[in-house]
Amino acid sequence: NKQKAELKAEIKQLLKDNNAQLVAHYYVDDELQALAEETGGTVADSLEMANFGAQSEADTLVVCGVRFMGETAKMLSPEKMILMPDLEATCSLDVGCPADEFAKFCAQYPDYTVVVYANTSAEVKAIADWVVTSGNALQIVTHLKEQGKKIIWAPDRHLGDWIEKQTGVEMIRWQGHCIVHDEFKTYELEALKQQHPNAKVLVHPESPSEVVELADVVGSTKVLLNAVESMPDNEFIVATDYGIFYKMQQVAPHKKLYIAPTGGKSESCTSCAHCPWMAMNGLQNLRDCIKNKTGEVLIEESIRQKALVSLNRMLEFSR
Ligand code: CIZ
Ligand code: SF4
Numbered sequence: 147n148k149q150k151a152e153l154k155a156e157i158k159q160l161l162k163d164n165n166a167q168l169v170a171h172y173y174v175d176d177e178l179q180a181l182a183e184e185t186g187g188t189v190a191d192s193l194e195m196a197n198f199g200a201q202s203e204a205d206t207l208v209v210c211g212v213r214f215m216g217e218t219a220k221m222l223s224p225e226k227m228i229l230m231p232d233l234e235a236t237c238s239l240d241v242g243c244p245a246d247e248f249a250k251f252c253a254q255y256p257d258y259t260v261v262v263y264a265n266t267s268a269e270v271k272a273i274a275d276w277v278v279t280s281g282n283a284l285q286i287v288t289h290l291k292e293q294g295k296k297i298i299w300a301p302d303r304h305l306g307d308w309i310e311k312q313t314g315v316e317m318i319r320w321q322g323h324c325i326v327h328d329e330f331k332t333y334e335l336e337a338l339k340q341q342h343p344n345a346k347v348l349v350h351p352e353s354p355s356e357v358v359e360l361a362d363v364v365g366s367t368k369v370l371l372n373a374v375e376s377m378p379d380n381e382f383i384v385a386t387d388y389g390i391f392y393k394m395q396q397v398a399p400h401k402k403l404y405i406a407p408t409g410g411k412s413e414s415c416t417s418c419a420h421c422p423w424m425a426m427n428g429l430q431n432l433r434d435c436i437k438n439k440t441g442e443v444l445i446e447e448s449i450r451q452k453a454l455v456s457l458n459r460m461l462e463f464s465r
Contacts, residue, residue, distance in 0.1 A: 153429040154181060160436040161185050166229075167204040168432075169195050169219065171211035172367050173389035173424040178210045178432065180392075189393060191367045192218065192264045193279045193464065196457075199223055208436060209443070210427045212237045216443040217268045221454050228443040231431035235423040237265050242322040243301035245269035252298055255318055259295040261287065262456070263302050265324075268445045270300070272452035277460045280351055281366035283309055286463060291315045304328070308351040308358055326421045327352035330385045334407035335360055338383055342404060345381035348373055349406070353385050357406070361385070374398045388419050 154177075161168065168187030170179050179189045187208075188198045192215055199207050200222040208229045209216040214237060216230045243262075248270055252260050262274040263283070271277055278286045287309050290297055297315060299306045301322030310317060330353045339347065339360070348370045349361035358364055363373045367390055374382055375397040384390065385406035394403055408419050435441040445453075 150177070150429060153433055157181060157429065157433050157436065158185055160433065161187075161208075164206050164436060165204050166206035166208055166436060167202050169199050169202075169207050169209050169211070169215075170427075171195060171215060171389075171424065172371075172393055173387040173421050174210045174427045175389070175425070176392040177429060178427055179389075181429075181432075182210065191279065191281065193281055194368070195219070196222055196461070199226075202226075206436075208432065210432065211235070212240075212265075212421075212423045213443075214240055214265055214267065217445055218264065218457065220443045220445050221268065221271075221450050221457055224447075224450065227439070229435045229439065230441045230443060231428065231435050232426040233441050233443070235426040237421075237423055238325040239263060239265040239301045239322045240267050240270075243267075243270055243320055245273065248300060248320065249273050251300075251320065255296075255298055257296065258298045258318060259290055260298045260300075261290070261317075262300050263305060266301060268449050268453045271456050272449045274300075274453075274456040275459070277457045279366065279460070280305060281368055282460065282464045284312055286460065287313050287315055287317075289463070302352055304354055304358070305351045307355045308364065311355075324352040326387055326419060327385070328354060329408040329419070330354065330357045330406050331408060332356045332360060335383070335385070338404060338407055342381055342383065342402075344379065345383045345402075345404065346373070346377060346379045347383045347406070348385065350386035357385060370394075371397065374401060374403070386419070387421050387424065389421075389424060 168182035170182035199219040206227040212235045220228045260274045261276045264279045297317040299317040300320030306319045346362040374394045381402045383404045
């Protein structure tokens, strides 16, 4: 449609004029992912988004995702202008772990190593010793276990559960959750499995442990994407944000994908398993943020410096 085509053309021109690049998450709308690919930007998970941004030679990075992703880009590239279509796009894990309360929580366990998921504010990362993502959390917790460290884990309780089970490490845990993944339901998933008995079940570890138990593959978005591409199977039931279907379908065009049920909602995927904050990114506000330089991400320098220590530990570890 004409209006969309005009908007896309305008965005492409603005990116050129401003020496800007798009860095989009797998969970944003297909058309934004496609635009990032067409214009030499990237579509990635939060870890790859961070690495891409840090290595980019652009003057401006336009982060289509949620707030913590923009903040991570700013931490690693303070000299670049970091723009986001909507600065109000946040994450229930970030909202559910306010820095002041988290600082008090950690103060109760002074000899513990504080490990936080990437889905947190810069202020929370500044309190932490380590940042992790779902892609490297297992290795990092295992590494800390070998060093005999006692661990505070925040904020996702389901991811914490999964890591405890996989590593045998008991952690002091903050009880946050992702409002998207927390909704996947076992009963409905069992029913869908019966309808598609040959389908392999792929689950993101932010999902409830009963759902994780039904999985053939558990892992980060990257791991699930690789599974669709490289496993010989032709059908998959996927328990993560359906935004990932764009990439999954691209790497495996002939495979059949079904979104895992979130229970109680309609059959249509438009009403389920999609992050409302990721959905705040659109063509219009993307155009506006580059054109008007609105939605700039700024972080206080003292916070940035502290947060960078825990963030860089992770980046160096996973290199
Ligand atoms: O659920 C999210 O927000 C994810 C998977 C973020 C990430 O690490 O890419
Ligand atoms: Fe946060 Fe969940 Fe949305 Fe990811 S999908 S940004 S974890 S609320």
